[in-house]
Amino acid sequence: MLSPNNDHLTSDERRTGVALASIFALRMLGLFLILPVFSIYASELPSGNDMALVGLALGAYGLTQTFLQIAYGAASDRFGRKPVIVFGLVLFALGSFVAAASHDIYGVIGGRILQGAGAISAAVTALAADLTRDQHLTKVMAMIGSSIALAFALSMVASPVLYALIGMSGIFALTGVLSLLAIIVVLNVVPAAPSIPRQPGWRSFVEVLVHPQLLRMNFGVFTLHIIQTAMWVLLPSLLVKIGGLPVAQHWKVYLPAVLLSFVVMVPAIIAAEKYGKMKLIFNSAIALLLIVQLGFAFFGESLYGLSFWLLLFFITFNVLEATLPSLISRIAPPHAKGAALGIYNTSQSIGLFLGGVFGGMLAQSAGTLAVWLVCSVLALIWLGVGLTMTIPPPRRQ
Numbered sequence: 001m002l003s004p005n006n007d008h009l010t011s012d013e014r015r016t017g018v019a020l021a022s023i024f025a026l027r028m029l030g031l032f033l034i035l036p037v038f039s040i041y042a043s044e045l046p047s048g049n050d051m052a053l054v055g056l057a058l059g060a061y062g063l064t065q066t067f068l069q070i071a072y073g074a075a076s077d078r079f080g081r082k083p084v085i086v087f088g089l090v091l092f093a094l095g096s097f098v099a100a101a102s103h104d105i106y107g108v109i110g111g112r113i114l115q116g117a118g119a120i121s122a123a124v125t126a127l128a129a130d131l132t133r134d135q136h137l138t139k140v141m142a143m144i145g146s147s148i149a150l151a152f153a154l155s156m157v158a159s160p161v162l163y164a165l166i167g168m169s170g171i172f173a174l175t176g177v178l179s180l181l182a183i184i185v186v187l188n189v190v191p192a193a194p195s196i197p198r199q200p201g202w203r204s205f206v207e208v209l210v211h212p213q214l215l216r217m218n219f220g221v222f223t224l225h226i227i228q229t230a231m232w233v234l235l236p237s238l239l240v241k242i243g244g245l246p247v248a249q250h251w252k253v254y255l256p257a258v259l260l261s262f263v264v265m266v267p268a269i270i271a272a273e274k275y276g277k278m279k280l281i282f283n284s285a286i287a288l289l290l291i292v293q294l295g296f297a298f299f300g301e302s303l304y305g306l307s308f309w310l311l312l313f314f315i316t317f318n319v320l321e322a323t324l325p326s327l328i329s330r331i332a333p334p335h336a337k338g339a340a341l342g343i344y345n346t347s348q349s350i351g352l353f354l355g356g357v358f359g360g361m362l363a364q365s366a367g368t369l370a371v372w373l374v375c376s377v378l379a380l381i382w383l384g385v386g387l388t389m390t391i392p393p394p395r396r397q
Contacts, residue, residue, distance in 0.1 A: 003300050009136050012191050016131040017140040017188040019149035020124055023085075026182040027092065028148050030175030032063065033162065041168035046104040057109045065117030066349040069323045072343020073122030077335065081127035081193050082186055089183045092116045092118030096176030100169045102220075104254075105268060111172065118179075121348075122341040129329035129337050136380060137329055142322035146262060153258040156251040180184045208340040213331050216389045218347040221324050223382045225348050227289065227375045228317065229355030231296075234368050235310070244302030253307050261314035264392035278323065283386045285319040288312060288377035297372035330392060 009017070035058075042054045075086040092115050098113025125141070130138045162171055239253060241243045272281040294375055295309040325344065332340035363369050 004372060009139065012116035013132050013136060013140065016128060016191055017143040018141070019185055020128050021143040023089075023124060023185055023303070024121075024144050024183045025147035025151045026091070026178040026185075026383065027110065027120075029151040030096065030108075030156055030171075030178045032152050033159045033171050034058075035155065035159070037159050037163040037168065037171075041163070042108075045108070049105070053105045054213065055108070057105060057112055059186040060109050060112040062352045063114040064113050064350050065119045065121075066346055066353060068117060068123050069163070069345040070339065070342035071207070072119045073126060073340070075338070076123035076126055077338035081123050082132065084123045085127070085186050086183055088093060088118035088120035088123065089179050089186070090118070091115075092120075093176040093179035096172050096179060098378060100176065111175070113242050119345070120150075121345045122338060123339045125325045125329070125345075126338040127193055129191070129326075131191055131225055134330050138269055138278075138322055138326040141316075141326040142265065144325075145318055146265075148214060148321070152257065153251070153255045156254045171265040181205070186213060197219075200300055203335075205339045206342075208332055208336050209343060211331070211340075213390060214340055214343070215322055216385050217328050218332070218344055218380055219322070219385055220239075220291040222347040222351040223378050224289070224317070224320055224324075225351030226355035227293065228357075229352050230359030230371055230375055231313070233359040233363060235306070238300070238306060238368070242301060243306055253303075253310060257307065257311040259315050260311055261318050264315045265318040265322070269322055272323065274351065276339060277377055278327075279314070279386075279389070279391050281319065282323050282327075282391075283383065285316045285323070286379060286383045286386050288316040289320070290383060291318060293372050293379055294374040298371055327391065 008200060038058060039078045042057065045052055049159070072084055072088060086296070095111045095114025095117065097111075098114055102108045102111060114390050128140050128144065129137060159171070162174070235251065236247065239250055240247065243253075245253065268285075272278045292309050292313045295312070297354070298307075300306050300309055325341065328340055328344045329337055359371055
């Protein structure tokens, strides 16, 4: 599969990156499509005016992901990546169809729980690591991260239109269909994974759980997604209140910011890999994350200010989202990549959950400035942790 030319992706590596990115995009598009319109839809359901239940319906997906990411990652180490990914996509599709057929908020919550039970992120990223040489892994992870960002931007534009055409039940059903299409991609497009010697699951889990460098990465993704979710508790209302931009037009800020961020992210990723500057680029992105939080706190008082800091956030977020899983895969022992990425994705899910909960509580009790300042402190702590990490060179293959 691998070419003697180490400077370029092989055709199989490109196919792996595109195929796995499309799997993530199909799945995440279905999730993102509900965000701009779900609260409107929920208000029409029995008990849908209970904001606690609406929040539970949105958050139930992340909560079940938190409990199952490690199990899926470890299972992919033992039983193979593709069978675990297909199983997860089937559960995700089933949950989507349950939500589509539901006539009350409780049925939607049940569907969202089933969707979250298809926790395939660790298995997909582990498969990407299996099929990609270390020196090119960040590029493939960047493809996956970029597909998620594009899916988010597309959903902001398409969601109101789809809601008007097919309703929320139709969007849920479309999500299920997209998941089934992703299964076809897994089985027919993604190359077969190499055979890797496996060790007993519990031994592998303990090995990667206490690994000092992996602990740093897990703390990083936990912190990144606390900050991300806390930000999105605030930003939509700030764009309306300060920027004077109706919700239906928020995509005019999101889409250009996402697309422009790629222009900066791609050269940064290439420099990190080609010139051995991974630690410098990584810590620079964390430092920029800190600057962004302070920028929102003290210089985000207009639509242009919010748009500028949001652009910088997408740059740092995309760089970190691409480099973190590639570093996990590089540091983790080959027989335990699935377990390591399971712990990583669990840390991510916990951060997403806690960021929303505590971001909302802090904003309610102490105001938006307090949220930005706490996020700044978290970014500063992460920067200190990042400066102490050791990044091994990629294994040349």
